[in-house]
Amino acid sequence: MENIKGILVSISAPFENHIANGGEKLLGNASSIKRTPDGKVYVSGQMQRHVLFTAIDRINQTDPNKGESYVSNGDGISNKIELDLRADMGGFMHPSKGDYSGRRTAPLSATPAIAAGEKPSKIGRDLLIRIKQDPNDNSRDQALATREFSEYDDMHMNFFLDIGALSISKAFKYENGTHINTIYYKHAKEEERKRRVMLFLEATRSMNDYANQARNAVCGEPQKVLIVFDTKMSRKASRYFSASPKEQENILIELKERNAEFFLGDDTSGEVSVATAYKEALTMLDHASLFDPCGGDDVITTFSQAFGE
Numbered sequence: 001m002e003n004i005k006g007i008l009v010s011i012s013a014p015f016e017n018h019i020a021n022g023g024e025k026l027l028g029n030a031s032s033i034k035r036t037p038d039g040k041v042y043v044s045g046q047m048q049r050h051v052l053f054t055a056i057d058r059i060n061q062t063d064p065n066k067g068e069s070y071v072s073n074g075d076g077i078s079n080k081i082e083l084d085l086r087a088d089m090g091g092f093m094h095p096s097k098g099d100y101s102g103r104r105t106a107p108l109s110a111t112p113a114i115a116a117g118e119k120p121s122k123i124g125r126d127l128l129i130r131i132k133q134d135p136n137d138n139s140r141d142q143a144l145a146t147r148e149f150s151e152y153d154d155m156h157m158n159f160f161l162d163i164g165a166l167s168i169s170k171a172f173k174y175e176n177g178t179h180i181n182t183i184y185y186k187h188a189k190e191e192e193r194k195r196r197v198m199l200f201l202e203a204t205r206s207m208n209d210y211a212n213q214a215r216n217a218v219c220g221e222p223q224k225v226l227i228v229f230d231t232k233m234s235r236k237a238s239r240y241f242s243a244s245p246k247e248q249e250n251i252l253i254e255l256k257e258r259n260a261e262f263f264l265g266d267d268t269s270g271e272v273s274v275a276t277a278y279k280e281a282l283t284m285l286d287h288a289s290l291f292d293p294c295g296g297d298d299v300i301t302t303f304s305q306a307f308g309e
Contacts, residue, residue, distance in 0.1 A: 039120025
């Protein structure tokens with residue numbers, strides 16, 4: 001496949017007995033779980049991006065081709081797009097810069113994960129007790145808290161990667177206050193850009209680092225997945241797992257008509273498994289080309305070189 005412009009990964013994953021994204025403590029020590037107005041549990045887009053970049057970091061650390069690349073902490077994102085994977089895919093905002101070089105729109109976007117179905121999530125409450133056993137402590141007070149959790153949810157989530165902005169920056173040239181040209185700067189070679197796409201895809205099936213789950217081992221790995229290598233910027237297929245059978249059929253027909261490639265996996269159907277769908281997608285990625293507004297690897301610059309820092 002040539003000139004992939006966008007990659008969409010739509011996922012359905014079962015969460016059991018979880019508080020993958022906690023809400024406010026509404027009543028003293030009673031921790032709540034985040035819910036939509038109609039009672040469905042959800043995980044915020046911010047948490048989804050955090051979990052994804054944690055997975056990218058873990059995979060990148062063991063990649064023999066990682067070079068000097070790294071994933072910065074979310075509270076200290078650099079502007080080194082050529083090295084910092086979070087700066088590249090997740091964007092940044094540095095207000096102190098006061099100009100274009102201080103911000104970057106993220107090529108990678110995520111929707112919140114929302115419980116599927118029409119019925120509200122079933123919420124339970126857990127009583128937590130911290131027992132003091134120190135014989136030298138005269139206090140008999142014990143710490144008590146309650147925590148909400150959701151019994152079971154099929155969580156629907158989506159991730160999208162804008163290939164035209166991956167490892168690439170653009171600047172605008174003005175003359176007398178009028179925009180007359182757009183200039184593109186490339187910060188990584190095609191081989192590295194494709195490696196970063198691989199990291200993105202692998203991370204979407206390694207979603208585990210949710211909030212409050214240090215002991216609970218909640219798994220966000222896909223039970224169903226739709227991976228789309230698209231010839232245009234489109235997120236329409238993100239509604240696939242929540243659509244009616246007829247709409248699902250029409251979504252796939254539309255993808256075929258514009259020569260997009262898609263890989264559908266379902267561990268519950270006995271046909272194509274999730275693992276097989278990812279394997280086929282990664283195999284195609286090896287032989288595919290990515291959309292490159294710079295037109296090649298002739299000029300590779302660091303972010304600081306491009307913007308004069």
